[in-house]
Amino acid sequence: MPAVKAKPGRPKKSAAPKRAAPRASLADALGQAAWAEADSALAEALALCDEAISGATDVDQAALLDLLSQSLARAARKRGFTRLGALGAKEAFDRKRHDFTNPPKRTPKTVRIVARGVARAGETLVKTRVGPVRRTGKK
Amino acid sequence: MSAWTLCVDFGTAYSKAAAAPRNAWSRFDPASVRPLMIGGVQETGNAFLLESAVFVDDDRILFGRAAMARAEEAGRKRMALRSFKTLLSVSDLDRALNTSAPASVDPHRIFQMRDLIVLYLAYLLSAVDAAAAYDPMVRDATSIERRYAAPAWRSGDSAGMHQSIVRLFGEAETLRHAVGDQILEPEGISIQAVSDLLPKAMAEPAPYEMGLIFEATAAAAYTSIGLPDSGAHLIVVDMGAGTTDIAALARSGARLSELPEARVTLKQAGDFIDSVIANIVLANSRWAKTQAQQTELWRAVQRHMRDIKEAVFEEGRATLRHEGKVISVQMRDIERDRDFKEFMKGLASAYQFGLEVLRDDVMARGRTEIQAIAVGGGAAAPFIRELIKKTKARGNTRVTARPATPDWAHAREFRGNLAPVFPQLAISIGGALAPEQMLAAQGGINPRADAQT
Numbered sequence: 001m002p003a004v005k006a007k008p009g010r011p012k013k014s015a016a017p018k019r020a021a022p023r024a025s026l027a028d029a030l031g032q033a034a035w036a037e038a039d040s041a042l043a044e045a046l047a048l049c050d051e052a053i054s055g056a057t058d059v060d061q062a063a064l065l066d067l068l069s070q071s072l073a074r075a076a077r078k079r080g081f082t083r084l085g086a087l088g089a090k091e092a093f094d095r096k097r098h099d100f101t102n103p104p105k106r107t108p109k110t111v112r113i114v115a116r117g118v119a120r121a122g123e124t125l126v127k128t129r130v131g132p133v134r135r136t137g138k139k
Numbered sequence: 140m141s142a143w144t145l146c147v148d149f150g151t152a153y154s155k156a157a158a159a160p161r162n163a164w165s166r167f168d169p170a171s172v173r174p175l176m177i178g179g180v181q182e183t184g185n186a187f188l189l190e191s192a193v194f195v196d197d198d199r200i201l202f203g204r205a206a207m208a209r210a211e212e213a214g215r216k217r218m219a220l221r222s223f224k225t226l227l228s229v230s231d232l233d234r235a236l237n238t239s240a241p242a243s244v245d246p247h248r249i250f251q252m253r254d255l256i257v258l259y260l261a262y263l264l265s266a267v268d269a270a271a272a273y274d275p276m277v278r279d280a281t282s283i284e285r286r287y288a289a290p291a292w293r294s295g296d297s298a299g300m301h302q303s304i305v306r307l308f309g310e311a312e313t314l315r316h317a318v319g320d321q322i323l324e325p326e327g328i329s330i331q332a333v334s335d336l337l338p339k340a341m342a343e344p345a346p347y348e349m350g351l352i353f354e355a356t357a358a359a360a361y362t363s364i365g366l367p368d369s370g371a372h373l374i375v376v377d378m379g380a381g382t383t384d385i386a387a388l389a390r391s392g393a394r395l396s397e398l399p400e401a402r403v404t405l406k407q408a409g410d411f412i413d414s415v416i417a418n419i420v421l422a423n424s425r426w427a428k429t430q431a432q433q434t435e436l437w438r439a440v441q442r443h444m445r446d447i448k449e450a451v452f453e454e455g456r457a458t459l460r461h462e463g464k465v466i467s468v469q470m471r472d473i474e475r476d477r478d479f480k481e482f483m484k485g486l487a488s489a490y491q492f493g494l495e496v497l498r499d500d501v502m503a504r505g506r507t508e509i510q511a512i513a514v515g516g517g518a519a520a521p522f523i524r525e526l527i528k529k530t531k532a533r534g535n536t537r538v539t540a541r542p543a544t545p546d547w548a549h550a551r552e553f554r555g556n557l558a559p560v561f562p563q564l565a566i567s568i569g570g571a572l573a574p575e576q577m578l579a580a581q582g583g584i585n586p587r588a589d590a591q592t
Contacts, residue, residue: 026274029176030556033185037560063465066458070450077453080559121555 038078045071076118084117085128099127108132141281145175146352146570147267148288149224151380153178153188155564156267158277159571161284167365169550172572173277174557174564175270177263180323181205187564189266192219193259195245201327202262220244220255225381227256228290232303247330253307254337260311261340265322286350286578288357288570290377290384291402301351301580309344309584316345348583355386356395356577357569358514362541363390364572372501372509374401374493374538376527378517380409385489387497389504394576401496403489407482409516413444415479416451419472426464436461452519470521483522490526498532511540518543518562 048068051057057064085091091098093111101114110133117128142161147154156175163171179186181204194206194213201209210219220240229235236253239245244255271277287304317336318328352360355375363373373388387401417440421427427436439461440447447468450457456469473479497509511527518524528540544561561568575581 026173027552027554027556029186030174030553030560033187034556034559036183036185058463059460059465063458063460066467067460067465070454070458073454074446074449077449078559080555121549121558123555 034079038075041071041075041078045075079120081118081120081125084119084124085113087113087116089113090133091128091130093130097124097128098130101129101131104132141279142284143277143280143282144284144286144571145267145271145277146286146288146357146567147263148354148357148567148570149191149227149263150563150566151222151224152191153563154191154263154266155188155567156270157564157567157571158271158274158280158283159568163572164360164364164574167547167572169365169547170552171276172568173274174560174568175267175274175277177266177270178203179273180266180269181325185560185563187560189263191223191259192221193255193262194219195240195247195250195255195330196327198330199327200258200330200333201325202259202322203266205325205327216243217246218243220252220259222380223256223259224289226252227304232300236303236307249330249334254333257307257310257314257337257340258333260308261315261318262322264308264311265315265320269320269323284350285348286352286570288352288354288566290379290382291353291355291386291397291579301349301582302584304351305347305349305583306344308349309347309586310340312345312347313343314340344584344586346583346585348581350575350578350581352570352573352577353386353397353579354514354566355384355388355397356579357566357573358512359388359390359395359569360573360577361565361569362510362512362545364545365547371504371506372497374490374497374509374511374527376490376511376513376517376523377515378408378513378520378523379515382406383408383486383517385493387493387500389497389500392576395573398496398500401493403493405482405485405489407485409448411478411482412448412473412517412520413441415473415476416444416447416468417441419468419476420459420466423468423472424461424464424466448516449519452521474522487526487530490530494530494532494538498534498536501532501536502534507535508537508539511538513543514565 045068048064048071052061052064052068090110090112093108097117098111111130112133113128114131115129117124118126143158144161145156145158147156154177156177158173158175160171174187176186177189178184184204190203190207192203192206194201194209196209206219210217226235236251236256238252239248240250240252240255242248271283314336315322317340318332322328355377358375358377359373371390375386375388377384383405385401385403387398388395389398417437420440421433421436424436427433440459443459447457447459451468451470451473456467459466494509501507501509509532513523513527530538532538544558548557548561
């Protein structure tokens with residue numbers, strides 16, 4: 001297919017994108033775009049935090065926590081965060097991946113996930129938080 | 140690298156554009172994929188997304204985010220024209236274009252849909268040009284081949300429809316040069332200027348060359364690029380707003396052809412899921428007893444639908460606050476819905492059918508694998524992910540579900556910043572990466588040359 005010749009020269013100033021820094025790399029610009037999407041979710045989370053702390057609201061704490069968790073999860077998704085593990089799941093303890101919420105005297109072989117870890121772009125930002133596997137009482 | 144390909148995707152809500160070197164298919168380097176900041180001409184928001192919207196105001200035409208903001212201020216009786224993609228993919232395009240815009244869109248009753256589309260395309264082309272000139276790699280291009288992505292035409296007359304669309308682009312090209320950069324400003328352009336310049340642009344469209352790439356093919360391109368000897372057979376589930384399409388594609392070298400007998404289009408898609416969710420919310424809100432309360436709640440749910448769906452799909456539940464009440468909707472509520480179950484039955488059977496048609500081709504060519512991809516807004520839905528992950532083909536043919544975001548989008552160069560926005564930009568990127576042999580139609584208009592012959 002015949003190609004359209006690109007026009008030489010730079011665009012007029014008014015037509016240039018208005019918000020990017022002049023030497024911003026594509027990766028930075030994409031990062032800014034992700035932040036633009038995450039900003040409103042974070043702002044909502046902050047407002048919900050205030051409501052939960054002040055207690056001066058008709059909505060109960062459990063529902064507020066749901067809403068807060070939803071807003072934070074949305075902000076995290078927009079920024080490309082991933083969660084590591086599943087809440088309540090049992091895993092073989094791995095010092096590189098796990099942190100104890102309350103370090104035990106003896107390191108157990110198997111642990112239970114108390115809080116999922118958080119990663120972004122292959123880098124672990126917060127390790128998965130774990131606790132001991134509680135024995136179920138056998139009679 | 141000086142020869143580039145640039146693909147525009149007019150999504151229902153946002154337009155996107157991306158560029159790639161013309162030899163990207165044979166020498167793929169993720170770092171050379173360039174999503175363009177076409178939304179950078181707007182003051183706020185995501186710089187890679189341009190709102191697909193035109194608003195006819197008292198004496199001016201507004202575009203993009205300014206159009207949406209003004210439509211919101213103007214109240215319920217006025218609206219911006221959106222969904223250009225839906226309009227451009229109807230089977231009787233000429234008739235759709237020659238329809239007068241409704242009074243809610245054009246209170247002056249002077250514009251046809253065609254006029255407003257040409258106006259929007261003029262805005263889009265200006266934004267694309269500004270973004271391409273801003274990109275340090277694309278601006279040095281010696282030539283740029285242009286494409287647009289579209290759903291497969293229902294009428295099957297790709298070439299005929301393509302010619303009509305390219306003419307619209309040609310008219311838009313003339314118009315934007317006549318209007319200048321003013322079209323990118325938030326205050327838009329005056330109706331008086333449009334009345335003067337639009338008829339001339341329509342009478343004298345600029346010569347314009349473009350290629351058409353089907354969305355399913357673009358998805359196949361970004362999924363299979365860079366994979367050694369794979370992606371020979373692909374099944375694509377594309378759940379958009381209005382339809383869910385299943386397409387089977389067979390690749391031979393750089394050529395990718397569709398197996399038309401496998402194509403199935405279901406009329407239930409994102410909008411259908413929206414109404415299932417809204418009905419669940421209403422059913423879970425017994426306090427909303429009056430018609431007015433229910434209507435208000437319905438509107439609130441629709442306003443937040445994108446976030447609600449995202450939370451339900453990713454976390455299994457969403458919580459919504461409306462007038463002091465907190466309402467939850469869970470994925471299992473959706474799965475229990477009778478209409479949803481029917482939809483899933485139809486989808487599963489259509490998908491299985493597509494898979495079997497593809498399997499026959501796999502067998503005939505002595506291959507053993509099918510790649511399954513989900514694209515569109517529904518790609519994140521757990522029921523779509525399950526469908527492509529768990530459905531098997533008969534015999535020894537292996538079905539491998541590919542991730543919605545390809546591995547190369549996680550390349551180190553992007554520092555984790557492409558993957559989160561990839562689903563939104565995917566079709567434009569795939570359209571730019573695809574080799575010429577994957578195009579559904581190509582060519583253009585050259586009215587001046589036609590006039591001389």
